[in-house]
Amino acid sequence: MTATTRAPADGTALDLDRFRLRRFLDELAAEGELDIREEPVDLADVAAILQSSEKAVLFRQAGPEKQELAGNVVGSRARLARAFGVPAADVAREVKRRLSNAPELVELTRAEAPVQEEVLEGDAADLLTLPVHLQHGLDGAPYISATIDYTADPATGRRNCGMRRLMLRGPRTAGVDLIAPSDLRVMYMAASARGERVPVAYVVGCHPIDMVSAVMKEPRDELALISSLRGAPLPVVKCVTNDLMVPADAEMVIEGYFHEAGYVEKEGPYGEYLGYYGGVKTNPVFHVTAITRRRDAVFQTATISGNRMDLTDTSNLEALRMEMAVWSALEGVARQPVAVYAPVSAGGSMSMRFSIRPTYPGEARSALYAVLGAVGVKNVFVMNEDIDVFDDKQVEWAFGTRFQADRDLVIATGVRLSPLDPSLHGARTGAKAGYDLTWPMEHADRWELQTPAAPTYEGARFDSLEAALRDGPKRFEELMAATGSRDGREIVRALDGLRGQGLDRDDRGRYFLG
Structure with missing residues (x-):
């Protein structure tokens, strides 16, 4: 486990606002990327406003309590790029670079931690006082959706983070989606079999870098991973009602536990990240023990589903995660990978494009096989470096003019796909397809296959x-x-x-x- 150090008592060693959500919202506002709604807004109207907005949105007076509520914060590649300080096309490579940063955790006391400026326990820790809204028409209840859950494996001590929503069930209980394979599910099932509860803390309201960290699948201490991706020491504080460590600069933390009774409560339906509904499932129950928060906390909600997946928080996060996996898969098979892009309009995980500069015959096809096998994505397209993988028009042109189905289509059957893929129609396995849009090496230098461009009039001058x-x-x-x-x-x-x-x-x- 990463070592934790103590900060000076006055907290001067750390800027505790540098990586808070509110400061990032201020940065978006300065760049015209934030729609600020000053007027009071009913919670019933929040979802429709978010679904139609290409910007992040800050509601100054959400619900009857008139609380601040932010949404669509990472609903675009540009905003994710802003969080990492790089151009949009370079986000995945920047995240990969930061993975090598040595992490540092700095433990604060309760008096020093902004996220514990206010502590609510007992009946005061009421989920129904938070600005939680109904997100989709068929959802089973309002959901707290922009959550990062923090847990620790009692067997190993390794800390785990993820993004799992909470369905409001009552003032101090909520349903949690714990069906998909994950470290937390394995941990909970083992604890439940022993008749033990699993302590958990949900952060609501954080910097986009923390959200990126939460969707990563890295075999390491996942709390420390936040520090690596931030490229800065991470201030942490122990929860009030359990021993879990959480980021001390978050907006809000909901502390509690998963009940030991196991999978006993119906949860759902819910609009899932592929743009369709997930059905009613049996899941564990989360019990609240405390809510801690900054005095001026901004509550956060995430956009997840609908017919404009490119504008949702989850598709943009998932796309970045998948691109990271593809860059890793290409390391051993492609000498000169050029670009990687997961189209967010397909949910971020259903299609993948990458380009390479081939240096030997068969390299593009080998790379295609590697990505199909290593990454859980259904359709993979490989193309030459002259095609901008981020440009739909160029990709469609390459697809139409460089692809022959009987030669360039690769199909893998009987493979595991996302169970939320509606095209499976309930099947446990499905098929993947690879599309080779590259020129064969022996034809790459043919002049008639070069892309026409405006003349540049370069060349030697002569007297006549x-x-x-x-x-x-x-x-x-x-x-x-x-x-x-x-x-x-x-x-x-x-x-x-x-x-x-x-x-x-x-x-x-x-x-x-x-």
């Missing part, structure tokens, strides 16, 4: 057109450059006059004098 032609075969563009022509029609006239002197053209259309 005839001198340029005597030098060797020239394209028309090169003849214009050779004579300094800014028109071209006079070149046509001069060429016409040379036809009786052996003017000819080769199989690439270049002019020469025989």
Whole structure:
């Protein structure tokens, strides 16, 4: 486990607002990326506003309690890039680079930790006083959706983080989705079999980097992972009602435990991250023991489903996670990978595009197989470096002109896919497809396969057109450059006059004098 150090008593060693949600919202506002709603808003209207917004939204007066509520915070690649301080196309590579940062945890006392400025216990720890809204029309209840759960394995002590929603069940209980395979599910099932509760703390309201950390699947202490990705020491504090450590600079923490009774409570339905509903499932029950918060805490909600997946928090987070996995898969099979992109409009995990600069025959196909096998994505496209994988129009052009289904389609059957994929129709396994949109190496240098572009008029200058032609075969563009022509029609006239002197053209259309 990563060592934890103590900060000075006055907390001066750390900027406890640097990685808080409110400061990030201020940065978005300065860049015109935040829609601030000053007027009172009913919780019933929040979902429709968020679903139609391409910006992050801050409600100053949400619900009858008039609390501050933020949504769509990471609902775009640009906002994720802003969090890491890099261009949008470089986010995955930046996250991968930061994984090598040595983590540092700095433990604060309760008096020093902003997230424990207010502590609510007993009946005061009431989930129904929080601005939790109904997100989708068929949801089973309002959900707390922008949550990071913090737990620790009692057997190993390793700390675990994830993103799992809470369905309101009452003032101090909630349903939790713990069906999907995960370290936390394994931990809970073992504890439940022993008749033991699992302490858990849910952070609500955090910096986007913390959310990225929570969706990663790295074999390490996952609380320390936040410090690595931040590239800075992480202030932590022990919970009030259990021994779990949580980020001390968060907006709010809901402390509690999963009841030892096991999978006993119906949870759902809920609008899932692929844009369809998940059904009613039997899940454990979460019991609240305390709520701690900053005095000016901003509550956070996440956008998850609907027919514009590209605008949702979860699709953008999932896309980044999948791209990280692809970069890792390519390390051993592609000498010159160029770009990776998971289209967020497909939920971030259903389609994957990557480009490489092939250096030997079969390299692109080997890379395609590697990504299909290593990453849980259903459709994978590989293309040459001249195609911008982020540009739908270029990708469609490559798909239409470089792909032959009987030669370039790779299909893998009987493989595990996301159980939320509605096209499985209840099956336990499905199929993956790989699309090779690259040129075969033996054809890569064919001039007629080069992409046309506007002339640049680069080339050597000559005293006359005839001198340029005597030098060797020239394209028309090169003849214009050779004579300094800014028109071209006079070149046509001069060429016409040379036809009786052996003017000819080769199989690439270049002019020469025989």
